[in-house]
Structures are given as C-alpha cells and as structure tokens.
Amino acid sequence: MNHYDDLQRFKDKTRSQALDFKDFSAQSHAQEQGNWAIINQLLPATEVNSLAAGGHVSLSAPQPVTEETFAVSELTPVPQAQVVEPAPAPVSSILQGVDEQLASTPRQAAAIPTPTPARVQVSHPVTEPEQGAVDFTRLFAPATTKPAPAAEKNQPLNSLLERIATCR
C-alpha cells in the first residue's frame, strides 16, 4: 500500500464502500498531538471534563495541609528511647493491679538460680578463650537438655488470683 489512493482501491476491490476505514499510516500518526497536562488546561473548554482539569489522572490535585501537619509538640527532637517508654497513663484500678502483678513476676523469677552450663565445660576442658575471641567450646558444645522450669509453674499466681477476685 504505497499509492495515494490505496484505501479507495481496496474499497473498490472488496466492495466495502460503506465501511469508514481509518488511515493509520505514518504521516497521519505524526500529526497526532501529545497529551500534555499544561496544554490541555490552556485549550479552549470545548468539552468540559472535570477529570481532565487536574492534569494527570494518576495524581490528585494538591490540597491544603491540615493545621497539625507542621505542629511540633516539643521543639527538640524526641529520641526513640523516650517514645518506646510507656507513658504513665491514668489507668483504672484493675489495670494498675494487673500491671503491678505482671511487673513483679519476672523479678521473682530472676531470683531463682538458672541452670548454668557448667556440665558442658567440665566435659570439654579447654583453656580460657582470650578477651574478644569467639568461645568455640560453647559454640560447638552438644545441646544440653534443659531442665524443665518446674519452679516457675507454681509461682505467685495466688496473689494475682486473689486480687482479681477482689475486684468484683
């Protein structure tokens, strides 16, 4: 198809004059306009399309910021550690009670002597590693069977249960 009347000859040949063919050849493609947001906004408003007014469809038009966007409670930067720290919030009595109870439990558990890997060191007597060196004896030691934490099972649940019972 490299003659100027190609389309017409094609129509005559195929007897398809009724069909409205579109010419997608290179020349007509070059005349097409790009879709530029700025030009679209300056074009005379022939067809009012609210979606086209904002420029790019994938971008929402910028809106004013809310008042608290740039409001800083303290002018100094808040370090991470302070944020993580639980704030002493005014909580109700039951929560306070449970909180105290939970806080006291690990302290009591820590008081119980934990099993030390003394047995391992006895079975593999090696010279003491230097400061900063990797302790290979510990690293490659056979896994010791952990003694069941039997002592923790009957820890001071009684006082917690009592407290919960009195809250009713």
Add this chain to the structure above:
Amino acid sequence: MPLVCVCSPKGGVGKTTMTANLAYALARAGSKVLALDFDVQNALRLHFGVPLSDSRGYVARAAESSDWSQFVLTAGGNIFVLPYGDATEPQRLAFEERLTHDEHFLTRGLSTLLNYPGLIIIADFPPGPTPALKAMSRLADLHLVTLLADTASLSLLPQIENQRLTGGVLNQKAGHYFVLNQSDNRRQISRDVTAFVENKLGEKLLGVVHRDESVGEANASQQSVFDFSPASAAAFDIELIAKKVAGILGVKVGDGTVHTLPRMSGF
C-alpha cells in the same frame, strides 16, 4: 531545617525545574521536603500537579497572616509546596516592601516551617538580585546557583564572585555551589563551556545536568522527571546533585530519630 536557595543572575536557566526536581529527589530519599516559591511567575506549583487555574498562594495574604504554613499544599506523601499564588501589583509591591524593610517578616511567616525538625526547604527565586533573595540569604544553609552551559551564563560568573546578587557573601554557612544545566555534548560551545566551568569551579560545581527532552515533557505533564522518565539522563544527574546537597547539609534519613510522637490510637 536545612534551607537551600536556588538562584541565578540569569533568567530562563531552569531554576524552577531544578528546584522542583531536587525536591522530588530529596523526598524520594526519604526526607520531608517543602518547595517554596518566591517568583511572581508562580510556576513552581505546576511541577507538583497544582492546576493552572488554581490561584492559591501566600503572597497575597502574607502581611495579614503571621503563619504562612497554612498556605502549604500537598498531594500526600512527604512532599509539599508553598505557591507564590496570584498576587496583584499592589500586593506584590507590599510584599517586597516588607521583605526589604521588616527584618523579621520572613522569620515570622516561615517560623513554623523553619522550626519543623528535619524539613528540607528548597526556595526558588526570580533571576538576579531581589529583595526575597537578600532576605532569605540570611537564613539559608546553602545556595545553589544554576547556570546554562552557554557563554551568556558564563559571562555572569564574575557578577556572582563580585557579590552582586545580594550585596554580600552569598551564603555564610555551607557556602554557594553551582549547577550547570542543559549541557549538550553534541554542541561545540556547550562542550567547551562545560569543560571550562569544570576546570574553573572545581569542587564548587555540584553537578552537570545533561540536556534532556524528558525534562520539558515532564514539566508539560506536571510530573517530576523521576516519575515521567526514571531512566533519563537528567533524572540520573539530578539525583546525583541531590545526594551531594544532602551530603553537604548533613541530612540523615533512617537514623532512628523520631521528630513527632507517633499517633496513639485513642484508647
């Protein structure tokens, strides 16, 4: 509150485009960034998707409002724009008059934004010496002078060295740096100017942005060059400049600093 001023003795060198794309680059790196417009052309906003018909801005109401942060616009995310807005001739003259004579005018209007920790402000100025540039230079941490890779820009280099932009040292803190814009390797004059500037300015030249169609096309689409054409030469060049700017300013992202307390659910 790092504050960068993008200025030039010459017009049409791409200050506004540089400001916008630098803001996008720094925002992509994780910083909160505000692009601030001091140019009556009011074109900076267009780079951030603000419609052409939108006339909002701070200048028209700068005198009566003490806090200009209420005029900041955002489409969400960590990038913000404070447009100059549509201002009448008397409003513009009144604004410039206040800038010239009221020493605290800028500090007052921008205090919320200047005091917001970690917010990088990049200000765009009209060409040449202006009251806004002079007033902002006192607060700025860094000046970025944009030049084109042609002899017209080159001939204005002595003006900058002779302190003709603000009548004094351009920047007292980190100093002033240069960006060479629209360098074109295919043109003899552009090559020669680029080589000359690289030799003359040395470390003061932060970067060279190559001439790139995608910059203009991104502007026409109201997008950043990073969104429009992420693999373009200009996107690469501007990203590099943004990294250098962040390095000079000592911007640190992701070091665990929390500037505002996180929102608690209302329990």
